[in-house]
Amino acid sequence: MNDKFLKPYNPQETEPRIYKEWLDSGFFNPDNLPERHKIPYTIMMPPPNVTGILHMGHAMMLTVEDIMIRYQRMLGKKTLWLPGTDHAAIATQARVEKDIYKKEEKNRYDLGREELLKRIDKFAKESHDTITSQIKVLGASCDWSREAFTLDEKRNLAVRTVFKKMYDDGLIYRGNRIINWDPKGQTTISDDEIVYEEEKTKFYYFKYGPFVIGTTRPETKFGDKYVVMHPDDKRYSEYKHGQKIDLEWINGPITATVIKDKSIDMEFGTGVMTITPWHSKEDFEIGERHNLDKEQIIDKYGRLLPIAGEFSGMKIAEARLKIIEKLKSKGLLEREEDYIHNTATAERTGGKIEPQIMNQWFVAVNKKFTLPHSEINGISSGAETTLKEIMKNAVEGGLVNIIPDYFSKTYFHWIENLSDWCISRQIWYGHRIPVWYKGEEIYCDIEAPKDDGYVQDEDTLDTWFSSALWTFSALGWPEKTKDLELYHPTDVLETGYGIIFFWVARMIMMSGYNLGTIPFKNVYFHGTVRDAKGRIMSKSLGNGMDPLEVAKKFGMDAGRMALIVGIAPGTDTKIAEDKIKGYKNFANKVWNIARFVFSNTEDVKYDPTFEDYNISDKELIDERRAVLEDITGEMNEYKIYIASEKLYHYIWHRFADIILEESKKIFDSGKPEEKVSRKQFLLKTFDEILHALHPFMPFLTEEIWSEMPIDNKKLLMIEKWPI
RNA sequence: GGGCGAUUAGCUCAGAUGGUUAGAGCGUACGAUUCACAUUCGUAAGGUCACAAGUUCGAUUCUUGUAUCGCCCACCA
Numbered sequence: 143m144n145d146k147f148l149k150p151y152n153p154q155e156t157e158p159r160i161y162k163e164w165l166d167s168g169f170f171n172p173d174n175l176p177e178r179h180k181i182p183y184t185i186m187m188p189p190p191n192v193t194g195i196l197h198m199g200h201a202m203m204l205t206v207e208d209i210m211i212r213y214q215r216m217l218g219k220k221t222l223w224l225p226g227t228d229h230a231a232i233a234t235q236a237r238v239e240k241d242i243y244k245k246e247e248k249n250r251y252d253l254g255r256e257e258l259l260k261r262i263d264k265f266a267k268e269s270h271d272t273i274t275s276q277i278k279v280l281g282a283s284c285d286w287s288r289e290a291f292t293l294d295e296k297r298n299l300a301v302r303t304v305f306k307k308m309y310d311d312g313l314i315y316r317g318n319r320i321i322n323w324d325p326k327g328q329t330t331i332s333d334d335e336i337v338y339e340e341e342k343t344k345f346y347y348f349k350y351g352p353f354v355i356g357t358t359r360p361e362t363k364f365g366d367k368y369v370v371m372h373p374d375d376k377r378y379s380e381y382k383h384g385q386k387i388d389l390e391w392i393n394g395p396i397t398a399t400v401i402k403d404k405s406i407d408m409e410f411g412t413g414v415m416t417i418t419p420w421h422s423k424e425d426f427e428i429g430e431r432h433n434l435d436k437e438q439i440i441d442k443y444g445r446l447l448p449i450a451g452e453f454s455g456m457k458i459a460e461a462r463l464k465i466i467e468k469l470k471s472k473g474l475l476e477r478e479e480d481y482i483h484n485t486a487t488a489e490r491t492g493g494k495i496e497p498q499i500m501n502q503w504f505v506a507v508n509k510k511f512t513l514p515h516s517e518i519n520g521i522s523s524g525a526e527t528t529l530k531e532i533m534k535n536a537v538e539g540g541l542v543n544i545i546p547d548y549f550s551k552t553y554f555h556w557i558e559n560l561s562d563w564c565i566s567r568q569i570w571y572g573h574r575i576p577v578w579y580k581g582e583e584i585y586c587d588i589e590a591p592k593d594d595g596y597v598q599d600e601d602t603l604d605t606w607f608s609s610a611l612w613t614f615s616a617l618g619w620p621e622k623t624k625d626l627e628l629y630h631p632t633d634v635l636e637t638g639y640g641i642i643f644f645w646v647a648r649m650i651m652m653s654g655y656n657l658g659t660i661p662f663k664n665v666y667f668h669g670t671v672r673d674a675k676g677r678i679m680s681k682s683l684g685n686g687m688d689p690l691e692v693a694k695k696f697g698m699d700a701g702r703m704a705l706i707v708g709i710a711p712g713t714d715t716k717i718a719e720d721k722i723k724g725y726k727n728f729a730n731k732v733w734n735i736a737r738f739v740f741s742n743t744e745d746v747k748y749d750p751t752f753e754d755y756n757i758s759d760k761e762l763i764d765e766r767r768a769v770l771e772d773i774t775g776e777m778n779e780y781k782i783y784i785a786s787e788k789l790y791h792y793i794w795h796r797f798a799d800i801i802l803e804e805s806k807k808i809f810d811s812g813k814p815e816e817k818v819s820r821k822q823f824l825l826k827t828f829d830e831i832l833h834a835l836h837p838f839m840p841f842l843t844e845e846i847w848s849e850m851p852i853d854n855k856k857l858l859m860i861e862k863w864p865i
Numbered sequence: 866g867g868g869c870g871a872u873u874a875g876c877u878c879a880g881a882u883g884g885u886u887a888g889a890g891c892g893u894a895c896g897a898u899u900c901a902c903a904u905u906c907g908u909a910a911g912g913u914c915a916c917a918a919g920u921u922c923g924a925u926u927c928u929u930g931u932a933u934c935g936c937c938c939a940c941c942a
Binding site for chain 1: 869871904905906907
């Protein structure tokens, strides 16, 4: 027995050494796996954003995926786990801009596009290096030779190719539509990037000719020359649709037009409202229905335009108070009430969203097009379909299996309410839109036009556009690569349920559209990792836990176990140091089992094919097989949270507590045959335990197994799973 | 406002396609031990499985409703 077993297990020394052995072996790359590994099994790593460092949520994700991959590798699959990072356009740019402003008090316009991009690239590179080294500490057995970045050249080609194809199919279009404008970030954002915050404000009632209208936003009311009510509202039946009414308003007399529209809620306020189609989605839609004029009131910096007369140039907050004052002095303010409502803010910058009508690029989700090749249920090759239908059918037909199942309900609910996706962003870091203009002419192609005089669109694409291509772009598409043929569709997408819409749905959409296939067969949602008090870990709370610290203090194997045992998919979990410490003790327990087994079996030669067991050992073998079969079943159903717990229990409370204790008596006073039988049994059982435990605690098991008295052995990571 | 989920031992959570004593980890109490164990082992206490009604021979598990909590979505001016 190696003397190192006389000391407690030392993960800090072991883990980096073992990771290097794995890397040197080349077995993370499926091309280098032995002959028996034939059937492909693929996981694309959800690329972490290059905005900083990994947190415990990433650690959980990587652990779950590593367990799946290691398990499948041991089963004999040709396993590819492809790592990468995400440029995360708006998040990264916002982060770097903030840093620059703090240090130099300069904004992006002071620096200019080129200089800002240079600085972001540098930051992204550093962040990437930190992240990849963290992934290695976690023990991730991913194929570094295939690493990809969502903003590298190959991925950029994929993005341009898709854009061009969708443009030609009429699925990407440019239009003046109402979008979410973030005055702080100076960009549009998609509906999904909005977070609602509760706001206490005032609800004002103003006299508007013969009506009383309610509003929370007096500063938008300058252009309001339409007064809208429900056609069935008896209180206002004397007013006819299209009727003109002269009335006194903020800056003098105006002529208002009566509009009857069924979208009006008769119960709310006075049942009458004026509309501002340029700055409200609902008003915009009413305006579209009745073909009404639209006027811009607020500019993109949140200041009032000349239409506001004496209030022109003022910021919203300032103007609001002054306008109320004026209306009050004119006797037009009837009353005001306290009001609580949700206000839209930008997820990344916290800016207050100001709806605006702008010329932007959109993906049409309800537009029909012909899908030349389809493997998706309910859509035949060459049939007409829509992007929405692709998303719906892929899951409805059971091609994409969502774990846990109840998230498919959330998914369908979202799809039903889905509208076109605004993909253009007025930021500089990201994939530039492959469209060029010359006068009125618009040119869209993969490459820039050769003729002079074309100017490229200034905007970049929503970061999720490139993420949506990830399963196939990272395998080399649009090139027809061997990898693409072999590894797509992938087997599992493992990610947080928080990005089901942002990412999961859009991957299904893009894979369906571009390849006619699903991007993955299973979606496994992990929950959110929270602190011991159930709070989300965040920088501002200072309650974050650094995976590197965990590795240093307890060993990563212990950290991994703490992140998966007993944690059902889709369920949030609280993690405290006590739990990790428990699995550190477990690692040491396994280490000591090794010490006991090895030191008590030195006088026999381990024979894995030994069969001459006595009756009681045979019974134990049956039991062992039953346990391992049970665990295998759970693993095949992606129930790693149960499999790991059962294994833990068998190792500690069955094998160590009962079987080893009993063995002491046998070694002390048993018959010679009994001793041999038991020694072979212990070696064989421990051997299988190390195999089964390997996906969960890879470092520890690899280290111990290297001391197993077996001839010509390689690495545990490519050994056969015991069942 | 719409949707989804949760409510099981002091704490954190599993679980049962309905059927004898409902589980784990941590914690607690008592005892043993340095004989593989930066310890570990044994024993014990502790639960009308949120509440109510229904289906059933039988429900904590299925159905409906109620309450509380959480999450997601949403244009009520």
